[in-house]
Each structure stands twice: as C-alpha cells, then as structure tokens.
Amino acid sequence: MSQTLLTMMLLTTPGQFLEEMVDDVIDERYEIVAVMPRPIYRDAQGKSESIGGELGPQAAYFCSRLQEEINELGDGEFDLVEPSRMQDVCRPYSLAQIQRKSIRQPIAEQAGDADVLVIPVVTNSGSSAKKFDWKCILVDVGSNDEEF
Numbered sequence: 001m002s003q004t005l006l007t008m009m010l011l012t013t014p015g016q017f018l019e020e021m022v023d024d025v026i027d028e029r030y031e032i033v034a035v036m037p038r039p040i041y042r043d044a045q046g047k048s049e050s051i052g053g054e055l056g057p058q059a060a061y062f063c064s065r066l067q068e069e070i071n072e073l074g075d076g077e078f079d080l081v082e083p084s085r086m087q088d089v090c091r092p093y094s095l096a097q098i099q100r101k102s103i104r105q106p107i108a109e110q111a112g113d114a115d116v117l118v119i120p121v122v123t124n125s126g127s128s129a130k131k132f133d134w135k136c137i138l139v140d141v142g143s144n145d146e147e148f
Contacts, residue, residue, distance in 0.1 A: 022073040024138060030116045035083070037063050038059040038060055038090075039062055043124050051095050066118075066120055104117060116141060117138075117139045122134045
C-alpha cells in the first residue's frame with residue numbers, strides 16, 4: 001500500500017462505524033481498551049489473511065493512528081493500553097492463536113486486564129476505485145464467543 005493511500009485512509013473522518021464502536025465501549029462501561037498493534041490483512045478473494053500482510057511497516061502506524069482516533073472519540077471515558085505494551089504482549093502470537101479465546105484472555109491480562117480488544121481488519125477490495133476497506137472488530141474478553 002502506498003504511503004499516500006494509507007495516510008488518506010487514516011486522516012479522513014473516522015466514520016460512523018468507529019463512532020458507533022466507541023459508543024458501544026462507553027455504553028458497556030468497558031474501562032480498559034486494548035487495540036491490537038497490527039491489523040489483520042485480508043486479500044480480496046478471502047483466501048488468505050495475516051497480521052499486517054501487505055501493509056508492511058505501515059501496519060503499526062495504522063494502528064497507532066487508529067488508537068489516537070479512538071482516544072479522541074472516547075474523550076476520557078476509558079483507558080487505552082499503550083501501543084508499545086500491546087506490541088510486547090502480542091509479539092509471540094500468530095493470527096491463528098489470536099483468533100482463539102484461550103489466547104485472547106492471557107493477552108488481555110498481560111495488557112493490564114483489558115476488558116475489550118479492538119482488532120482492526122484491512123481488506124484489499126480488489127477494486128481499482130477503492131483499494132482497501134477497513135473495519136474494527138470489538139471483542140469482549142469476558143464473553144464466551146470463541147471466534148470473532
């Protein structure tokens with residue numbers, strides 16, 4: 001992904017979905033929110049996904065900017081785990097491991113007892129008009145859902 005495209009994605013209005021996600025965090029009274037340090041990247045055909053993927057070194061920047069947006073929208077209603085701490089906590093885990101509840105719980109505990117994980121997902125749209133779609137998955141660490 002080009003630097004310009006990524007920058008445009010991140011500097012535009014966060015979008016309704018991000019505002020709704022933050023509203024959900026506030027409504028559910030989550031106190032500690034952890035944003036995954038790199039997004040899940042999915043190809044256009046849905047055949048492969050990986051952490052960071054084609055975003056390369058831009059992946060960490062993407063999540064850092066995302067965390068800033070979440071922090072601004074949250075206006076002090078919850079605490080965010082520091083990105084450097086999330087980098088350290090998530091470093092040893094693969095995507096397959098992070099997708100399992102049994103691993104997300106220890107990640108949340110190591111991240112300062114986070115109540116919820118925000119997992120950014122960037123999908124290559126396969127369209128020349130719009131290269132990438134992005135969303136965030138909000139995962140309640142205390143829920144019984146195995147997959148997200």
